[in-house]
Amino acid sequence: MNSMKDCYELANGVKIPCMGYGTYKAAEGNNESIIKTAIEAGYRYFDTASFYDTEEAIGRAIHESGIPREEFFLSSKAWKTEMGYEEVKKAFAQTLEKLGTDYLDMYLIHWPLPNPEYKDWKELDIETWRGLEELYKAGKVKAIGVSNFLLHHLENLIQNCEIMPMADQIEFHPGFTQEATVRYCQEKGIYVQAWSPLGRKRVLEHPLLVGLAEKYNKSAAQICLRYEIQRQVIPLPKASTKERMVQNYQVFDFEIEKEDMYRIDSMQPAGWSGEHPDFPRVK
Ligand SMILES: NC(=O)C1=CN([C@@H]2O[C@H](COP(=O)(O)OP(=O)(O)OC[C@H]3O[C@@H](n4cnc5c(N)ncnc54)[C@H](OP(=O)(O)O)[C@@H]3O)[C@@H](O)[C@H]2O)C=CC1
Numbered sequence: 001m002n003s004m005k006d007c008y009e010l011a012n013g014v015k016i017p018c019m020g021y022g023t024y025k026a027a028e029g030n031n032e033s034i035i036k037t038a039i040e041a042g043y044r045y046f047d048t049a050s051f052y053d054t055e056e057a058i059g060r061a062i063h064e065s066g067i068p069r070e071e072f073f074l075s076s077k078a079w080k081t082e083m084g085y086e087e088v089k090k091a092f093a094q095t096l097e098k099l100g101t102d103y104l105d106m107y108l109i110h111w112p113l114p115n116p117e118y119k120d121w122k123e124l125d126i127e128t129w130r131g132l133e134e135l136y137k138a139g140k141v142k143a144i145g146v147s148n149f150l151l152h153h154l155e156n157l158i159q160n161c162e163i164m165p166m167a168d169q170i171e172f173h174p175g176f177t178q179e180a181t182v183r184y185c186q187e188k189g190i191y192v193q194a195w196s197p198l199g200r201k202r203v204l205e206h207p208l209l210v211g212l213a214e215k216y217n218k219s220a221a222q223i224c225l226r227y228e229i230q231r232q233v234i235p236l237p238k239a240s241t242k243e244r245m246v247q248n249y250q251v252f253d254f255e256i257e258k259e260d261m262y263r264i265d266s267m268q269p270a271g272w273s274g275e276h277p278d279f280p281r282v283k
């Protein structure tokens with residue numbers, strides 16, 4: 001892996017870059033300037049969601065860049081309130097319109113359930129997935145997947161789907177590596193994408209990462225991202241300055257040694273967002 005443009009091949013042969021730019025809270029006020037900066041910095045894979053309200057800004061920035069649409073990898077997600085067979089197709093159409101494109105590279109179900117008390121999530125996930133399968137078969141999206149799906153959610157879907165999910169976007173960073181879900185996905189050929197790959201900065205001062213940063217002459221953020229790449233997990237860091245955007249992909253000129261990978265693997269739980277309702281015991 002020599003650059004963030006080096007690609008993995010999804011189960012259907014579609015190529016996905018090995019790093020993307022996360023756009024949650026990245027274009028406040030629908031301002032495209034930060035997306036333009038990310039394009040200038042070299043990013044081509046943009047992770048968005050209807051929930052982020054960044055789709056229009058991304059669409060404008062891409063259009064104004066003059067770079068052909070095919071050079072970008074655009075991924076969006078259906079929010080909790082957009083689940084269901086008809087609902088998700090409607091949400092997808094709105095997303096396309098906002099992004100100003102006629103196809104997506106990837107579309108994900110954002111969360112497996114609308115809220116922790118929701119009882120019929122199994123049926124709702126299957127119905128929503130049926131909508132995604134239809135969009136995929138119609139050629140409107142090149143790859144489909146899920147986000148925040150844990151083993152039980154994935155199993156429910158896999159037992160009832162025609163097309164296997166091609167990716168699962170989960171919280172993943174040193175100190176919170178969700179081993180069971182990652183192992184399951186990697187065995188089944190489902191690519192894992194890391195959200196909050198820097199633990200939203202919560203792990204950047206961890207002594208192990210600070211020590212490794214010194215050893216490899218890199219920043220703690222670069223240690224996180226390189227670790228993720230070596231785990232074959234696709235990081236989606238968000239950064240607001242060009243300097244940090246560039247720093248975040250300068251991770252292809254060094255390799256973390258095996259022993260140090262194990263040390264990061266075995267870090268005590270750290271930096272978890274506390275957000276997934278199915279992780280009460282880790283709190
Ligand atoms: N599927 C899901 O449910 C979720 C998906 N996501 C996706 O993942 C993306 C990234 O996750 P996010 O939660 O934003 O967290 P990140 O782990 O990417 O952390 C972002 C924070 O780290 C800072 N930062 C970035 N680069 C550096 C650096 N080199 N050194 C020091 N600090 C740095 C940023 O600061 P600054 O901005 O000031 O540069 C920002 O405060 C989101 O944008 C979104 O696309 C996120 C959450 C949930």
Ligand SMILES: O=C1CO[C@H](CO)[C@@H](O)[C@@H]1O
Pocket residue numbers: 024049110273275
């Ligand atoms: O994608 C997302 C961005 O961050 C939010 C707050 O952590 C999450 O709830 C959401 O899933």
